[in-house]
Amino acid sequence: MEHYEAIIIGFGKGGKTLAAALADRGRKVAVIEQSKLMYGGTCINIGCIPTKALVHHSKLSQIKRLSSFEDQAAEYRSALDKKSSLIAALRQKNFENLDKKETVTIYTGKAAFASPHAISVQTENGDMMLHGEQIYINTGATITIPDIEGIHESQRVYTSTTLMEETALPKRLVIIGAGYIGLEFASIYAGFGSEVIVLDSHRDLLETEDGEIAQAVRSSLEKKGVVFHNGATIQYVRDTEHGAVIAYMEADHKRQETADAVLVATGRKPNVEGLQLPNAGIAITDRGAIQVNEYLQTTVPHIFAMGDVKGGLQFTYISLDDQRIIMDHLYGNKRRTTHDRQFVPYSVFIDPPLSRVGLTEQEAIAKGHEVKIARLPAAAIPRAKLNEETEGLLKAVVDAQTDRILGCSLFCADSHEMINIVQIAMETGQSFTFLRDHIFTHPSMSESLNDLFQLISR
Ligand SMILES: Cc1cc2nc3c(=O)[nH]c(=O)nc-3n(C[C@H](O)[C@H](O)[C@H](O)COP(=O)(O)OP(=O)(O)OC[C@H]3O[C@@H](n4cnc5c(N)ncnc54)[C@H](O)[C@@H]3O)c2cc1C
Numbered sequence: 001m002e003h004y005e006a007i008i009i010g011f012g013k014g015g016k017t018l019a020a021a022l023a024d025r026g027r028k029v030a031v032i033e034q035s036k037l038m039y040g041g042t043c044i045n046i047g048c049i050p051t052k053a054l055v056h057h058s059k060l061s062q063i064k065r066l067s068s069f070e071d072q073a074a075e076y077r078s079a080l081d082k083k084s085s086l087i088a089a090l091r092q093k094n095f096e097n098l099d100k101k102e103t104v105t106i107y108t109g110k111a112a113f114a115s116p117h118a119i120s121v122q123t124e125n126g127d128m129m130l131h132g133e134q135i136y137i138n139t140g141a142t143i144t145i146p147d148i149e150g151i152h153e154s155q156r157v158y159t160s161t162t163l164m165e166e167t168a169l170p171k172r173l174v175i176i177g178a179g180y181i182g183l184e185f186a187s188i189y190a191g192f193g194s195e196v197i198v199l200d201s202h203r204d205l206l207e208t209e210d211g212e213i214a215q216a217v218r219s220s221l222e223k224k225g226v227v228f229h230n231g232a233t234i235q236y237v238r239d240t241e242h243g244a245v246i247a248y249m250e251a252d253h254k255r256q257e258t259a260d261a262v263l264v265a266t267g268r269k270p271n272v273e274g275l276q277l278p279n280a281g282i283a284i285t286d287r288g289a290i291q292v293n294e295y296l297q298t299t300v301p302h303i304f305a306m307g308d309v310k311g312g313l314q315f316t317y318i319s320l321d322d323q324r325i326i327m328d329h330l331y332g333n334k335r336r337t338t339h340d341r342q343f344v345p346y347s348v349f350i351d352p353p354l355s356r357v358g359l360t361e362q363e364a365i366a367k368g369h370e371v372k373i374a375r376l377p378a379a380a381i382p383r384a385k386l387n388e389e390t391e392g393l394l395k396a397v398v399d400a401q402t403d404r405i406l407g408c409s410l411f412c413a414d415s416h417e418m419i420n421i422v423q424i425a426m427e428t429g430q431s432f433t434f435l436r437d438h439i440f441t442h443p444s445m446s447e448s449l450n451d452l453f454q455l456i457s458r
Pocket residue numbers: 009010011012013014015032033034035038039040041042043046047048049051052109110111112138139140141160181271273274275306307308309313314315316317319349
């Protein structure tokens with residue numbers, strides 16, 4: 001049995017970064033990845049990078065104003081080719097970055113616990129057993145497919161992964177689920193020229209977002225032709241010669257849609273399947289995630305979990321920060337914990353992107369804050385005007401007693417960059433006047449933070 005100081009199960013963001021950091025300290029490390037097509041993990045192969053490449057190409061496709069569906073479909077195929085080349089290059093680079101480290105061995109196979117220190121790996125060339133002093137689980141998340149009649153039998157049902165491999169642009173696309181993936185794909189495919197219908201079980205679109213912002217997002221996507229049905233209970237999916245029929249109930253009315261393709265985007269759950277966690281005595285939560293403490297230690301002290309598999313926020317940057325917590329625990333002063341994450345920003349990459357940090361107006365009031373509110377239409381921003389990207393709304397929530405920024409929702413071009421500036425102001429405890437009076441370059445989207453926070457003063 002080969003012996004390692006550290007075994008990392010899964011080639012995700014946290015795992016690969018940790019492997020490199022441990023190797024740089026001379027540690028003997030094994031990284032186990034189940035698929036040759038997943039070196040580098042979800043983000044670069046089937047997640048953030050391919051989807052954001054399609055967001056970019058979908059935007060370019062709209063600028064070209066192609067007149068026929070055939071031209072749009074050709075544009076889509078070309079975008080898929082570019083996306084595939086990009087991720088193949090990144091996957092290769094990710095593999096090489098670890099493979100070139102003298103003390104790292106990459107195993108391609110499925111890992112499972114045989115005991116608290118022994119990991120079995122099923123490879124193409126047979127099974128092997130590895131021994132690890134410390135073990136790090138970084139196996140990500142997998143899609144949840146709801147229990148809907150016919151969903152597994154239909155040839156027209158796709159996940160985010162399989163739809164991005166389908167070279168034919170769907171004329172009509174039904175998306176089940178209006179979360180991150182549902183909305184990003186709605187924006188992408190509507191941009192390429194598909195007719196898009198989104199069905200979601202929640203009564204309101206983006207119900208955890210600020211009400212006015214959610215309405216602005218809805219109107220913007222509707223202008224692109226996206227049709228929303230909220231409060232929908234899907235009854236079945238059935239293939240017919242005209243396409244897949246999706247039957248659903250909406251406010252006591254029976255309805256149905258016919259589509260060339262159906263995207264299921266109903267959430268992703270921690271991927272613990274096949275890990276044989278009981279063999280190591282590792283507990284899971286009632287939501288199926290690996291149970292960890294604030295240092296990301298599982299119920300077995302020498303085994304840690306990082307990224308999506310430990311539950312909570314599913315973002316690449318959280319997996320990366322998990323790696324920082326673990327490195328601080330191993331080599332630092334053990335001050336970093338998951339409790340440090342007071343303000344985590346996020347972006348939904350529709351066009352324009354929606355980004356948020358902190359509380360919405362409704363949440364702040366519910367928490368008992370007296371608030372001051374500022375709203376700025378994106379159309380008032382000089383940079384937005386000159387870029388012809390005037391769609392959107394910016395909104396800030398400030399505590400009326402302390403002048404601290406409680407939250408900010410930015411639905412405008414470049415909001416995924418701007419939100420990080422607001423986050424830093426919040427993290428460092430600045431008053432809103434810091435952003436109101438900060439010197440920004442001109443003409444830029446970020447200078448609109450001057451104008452947004454100026455409106456608080458009134
Ligand atoms: C379509 C889509 C778009 C997204 N867009 C964004 C975005 O724009 N921004 C953002 O921050 N996040 C985005 N996310 C979420 C983000 O991709 C994930 O949160 C992140 O990649 C999780 O990383 P991780 O480190 O937990 O593990 P992952 O990167 O998921 O890696 C886990 C790896 O473990 C391997 N594995 C699993 N089980 C085993 C086993 N038993 N043995 C060996 N190997 C195993 C898997 O094959 C996989 O490669 C997106 C996700 C999706 C699906």
